[in-house]
Amino acid sequence: MNRILKSRVFKTTAIAAAVMGVATVAHARDQIRIVGSSTVYPFASYVTEEFGAVTEYPTPVIESTGSGGGLRLFCNGVGEDTPDITNASRRIKVSELERCIENGVTDVTEVKIGSDGIVFAQSSTNEAIELTLEQLFLAVAAKVPVDGELVDNPYTNWSDIDASLPDREISIYGPPSTSGTRDAFEELAMEVPSEEMEAYGGEAYTDIRSDGVYIDAGENDNLIVQRLSEDTDAFGIFGYSFLEENPDALIGTTIDGVAPEPEAISAGDYPIARSLWFYVKNQHAEAVPPLYDYVDMFVSETMVGEGGYLGDLGLIPLPEAEREQTRQKVADRAKLQVSDL
16 A cells, blocks of 8 residues: 555544544644654654644654663653653663653653564575574674683684584674664573573673674664675674565574564564563653644554554554553553563
């Protein structure tokens, strides 16, 4: 369905009708300001465009700052010059919510929008590759076990890790430390295998190597996709939606025998799957009247449900019952507590 037709169809929904009924009066600020995750950015951008198309309000301003960067801006305080919403590709940390509260951001609603897988992908000019989670860990970890001792990672080629893997240089473009994708990757692809490896003493190890093999490619996942088209021997780490959007240019890597596909991600079978979120500053709702109209549009079945528009961009819907719970939290403007995390 093309972009114009989708916009027209959305106008017929009850949500859009309700949004269009909002009276236009003088406000402190009519334009919503959004920051945060590069992974959530494509989904939020679609919603902002629809919102601008079907309401009398300006299209919200959205900036891709990374999850950590967005939460820092969001938690700086309350006021016209602070964001109303921050997107996140991992859940807010206790320390971040505490900082919000310390800075007067005391009323925040947490909104889960769907599921996503972190893919380890390469140029489609290559043969597909299958990795175990342990092999992936050994490629990116700063220190790895060799003869029972932890040493600086000596692996330069994939075949150094396992002779069955390609004799090809290890080169990985990935997100920076401020990224929610990086946080989730460290938790799911590094903590899990390292805790099962005797050399780490049962402790989680998440230090990524800094010898040039892992290349910090910034917050914009599209840049990683572009680099893989130029550096065809390299791999990239990013959200599933970017693989979905580039099926001719990229192929995903099978991890522990499971391919990065929607059904496997939704079911939790794919080892590097996570949830996507955004956070709403309820203290801005009165001064920024369109705030909850936008939120309602985002969590509508038309956007995040089975067959919703955001599914076309790679968002994997939550189960129906969980989608209903999310909408109820939004309706109640449920206040996130530190004890919830």
